[in-house]
Amino acid sequence: MRNKLSILAIVISAILSSQAFADGFASTPTPDSERGDYSFSFSNQIYVSCQGGITVKGEIPLQTWIHWDGSVSTNTYYGVEQGTNNFYKVLMVQDGAYFPDFTPEETRRMGGTVQSVNGVVCESPNYYQAPSYGYDLWGIEHCPSGQTVGGVEGGYTVRWGSVPVYFGMSKEGVGTSYLYDKQTKALTPFNYDDYPSLNEEPDYALPGSVIDAHHGEWDADSQQACAPVRASTTITETRTQACEVGESGSKTESRTVKITSEGGTEIAREAISDWTVSESTCVAMAPEPQPEPEQPEPEPAWASIGTASVSFTCPAGQTVGGLFGAGNVRQGTLNVYQKGSEYGLKGQDDAFKPVAASVDASGIITLTGVAESDIDSYGKWLSGSEAACAEPTQFQPVDDYKSETVTCAEAQVGHVTYAYTRHYEINNATGETRNDTGWLQSVQENTCKDLEDALLEEKETSHDEACPNGQAGTVIVTGKTVTYGLSGSKFIETLRTENCVADIDTFDKETKTEACPTGQTGSIELYRIKAKKTDGSTIYPYGEEYVQSQNTCVSATVQPDSTTGSAVAAKGLLSNQTVKASDTASIDRLITYLDVVTDVDRSTDCKLNIVLDSFSRANIAKLETVSAKWKQVSGGKVILSDAPHFADAYAGFGGITQANASSYVINSAIYVEGSFEVSAKKVGGLKGSQAVRLTVPFAKIAQ
Structure with missing residues (x-):
């Protein structure tokens, strides 16, 4: 199979190489000095290959040399290169008036002309093709006599491997094959004629040395190099050993050894079992009596016996x-x-x-x-x-010492300890001193270091800002206040929530009357709510569809009973609503709407959800008003959400302040008839955790 692949690779390469001579020359043109006996000149038409696959006509001047050798005359055609007057053989097409394709450069080189096509200048086609993988070429190494792959006994005697072949073309269309080095990535041009073994039976393959030279790849069963065949045998070794101490006689030990040889010469010896006793004549001997060793007297040691006073x-x-x-x-x-x-x-x-x-x-x-x-x-x-x-003198030397610890400079922490020393001589009789050095200062310890602008505290905070002119509501700015050791505190904004809308000035009720269906008498009354904003625009906050408020339609052929003709209850515009306790603008709009809405279907059990997001921004009066009106108009429930769970929301109650809020944990907050009963715990301090109870007044919600 490898032989067939090698032959196929040769055929492919030959086909690719033949494409390199698509011009009118017999081969790569070289000057020719051998010409015939006489010549004559003429011009002949040619084909010229242009870019984009276009072929145009052209014309070149030729000289024909005729040589007579008996009865056969041979015509050889030459083109004459302009400027050098060198002659180059060209191939003539048999039985035709045109030559094979020439490139524009070859045509101009011979002094010819190229036809113009639609005003386009004919240029040479670019046959350039970067070298790329084409196929793998097999190589073979035959092991010398007496050797196998890896030196394995009974192993393979040949090694097969491969090296990639890349193919590329020049701009002029000249093809080149390369051997690709898998390790260095280098491309080495090669010609099949350089390796005759590629065309020789029975292998049709490269020499194995080429695989190694270009770091090709050997087959799985060809990884090891050829080596002399190794044979192995096992033998038993024996040795005689003395008996153990206190025994007489001898013992024989044996073990199994593996011997490896190459070409009959031993190259390695390996023990594959431990020494074992195969024969023994050892017997125990009676011990000879030993005299008791004499114990030397212990060396006396130095020991303390007490302290002696001397003067x-x-x-x-x-x-x-x-x-x-x-x-x-x-x-x-x-x-x-x-x-x-x-x-x-x-x-x-x-x-x-x-x-x-x-x-x-x-x-x-x-x-x-x-x-x-x-x-x-x-x-x-x-x-x-x-x-x-x-001998005593009148002046006695005196050494004094003192120390002082001071704080560090501004923007530093630590301390500096100074040592002060003083030496002088004093006459104890008169108190006179001399040679006084004064206090000499030295640094005994310095722990000062610059303060870092470290982050000391980071706290989530928020505040309200007014909406733009013409709008109602508030802008809630959320962020965090960060405090640094040196630069102080600053506010960093992280979120801006705008609860701003064009303020609604008035609510109006639009009505219309529609006729009853055919065959009935009476009328149908409809209405919808229109709101006018402060900016002059009009909206329908609850939809533009009209809602039925009354229906007095009755059949004209049926006598009404005691209920016929009475007004049918209209379906109201209310639905479940949710407002924040801090959103005063939304609460005002809901109160205004509740003042004008009529004919609400009280069977729908609409709910008003009040989200208690802040104690400080809640308008208690408006919350009481909206909850009372909701109950009055809809008959539905008013639901108050859970109270805040963070202690800073309760600042001002029970000793909690913004400064110490981080020391409190809120356990529960239960709403009871207009106030919250709060259970908290104060943590830290010398007394440990302390239970705290406080009452926070709030709106009386009509539930």
Whole structure:
């Protein structure tokens, strides 16, 4: 199958290549120096290929050289290039007056002319085609004798792979085939004549080296390279080992080993089982008696036995520290250690210095031969004895110290601690001082850092704005007030809700009378509500359709009974309505409408829903009026929605303010005859959560 595909690829390439010579030259034109014995010139018509598939007529001058070789004469036709006078062979069409197609450049090159078609200048057709994938070309590698793919025993002896072939054409129509490198994406021009194996039986394929050179793709069973065939065998190895300690004799151990060889030469050895005992003559021996080891005497360790007091008298004329009026005896202590009969002093590096000591019956330790330097290295001086003996002077050195902590600069937090030191000498007898340095300041600690303009608080708020002139209602501006540490507070608007409409000035009732149906007497009374706005426009807020208010129609042939002819109740314009407690404009319009509407069908049970969105913006008087009129006109229910659940809505009641509202949680708010009974909880503080109850006055809603 691979052989057939390779042959097919060759045929396809040959067809594509033949399209490259669509001009009048026998091949890629080159100057020709071999001509016949004599020549004559003439002009002949040609075809000229233009862009867009158009072919026009043209004419070029030719020279014909005739060469006689016996009884056969051979005519060869040449075009002469303008400017160089080089001759180029051209193919003559047999039994025809025209030559094959020429391009406009070739025609002009030979000094010919091109016919004009509708005034369009003939240009060469552009045959350019970018290289693109055409097909895969197979390659084969035959393993040398004694080798297989991957060196597998009994494996394949040939490797098959493929490399993509791309094809492209130049502007002049010259086609080129390329080998495509899958790794570098490079395109390498190639000709089938470069690889004779493509036309040779039985493989008709590229050499395998081409697949590797252009990073082609080997088949799944050809991934490994050819390698010498490897064979494997298993053998049993044995070894003799000594018995365990306390045993006599020997033991034989064995294991299984896999040996891999190439061409009869061992290349690897692998143990595929552990050593196991296959034969043993080991027997236990009676142990020889062992003498008990002698335990060495434990090395004595240093142990503290107490503290010894020592004192040193200053030489005559000296005092402790050289201070005027101070004593002349320095006192200190030493911690004494004992190891066996030895005594010692322990230093900071855990080293011990021998010392002469004695301990009486009461445990008092007396040291001899101790120097002041031993107190410095191994003990400590008592208070007032720290300084060495020296001759006293009238002026004594004094060192003073104090500290001060101050706040940071503006727009900073933290503190600065300053240390102040002062050194001077004083005559204690007269109080005179000298060499006074004064107080020297240094920074002991500085925790100051600049304040960041951090966000301290963010709170949702809203306020009302007036509607534009000529409109009623309010504009509710919702946003949040943000407070920063440095720049202060500012309001950021997030939503603007306009409840503005052209204000309605008056409601009017339009009526009309219609005749009864045929065969009846009486009349039908109809009406609709018209509203006039403050801007002069007229609207029908409840629809333009007329509604029947009275029907006195009766049959002319039937005597009326006691009910016939009475007015039929009209269907009212009311329906379920919803208003916000803060929307005063909508409430006013509804009150005005309730003042003029008549003949309402009270059986429809219309409901008025009042949404309590704000205590502060609610008009209590108007809410009481609209609820009372609704009950009076429609007989329907008035439903009051739940109260707000956020504590800032109750500011001004029960100790709640806008400043501390975040410390309150509203548990419930129940409407009872004109007020809300509110149950809340105050959180935080030293006392923990506290229950709070408050009463918020509200409108008396006719329910």
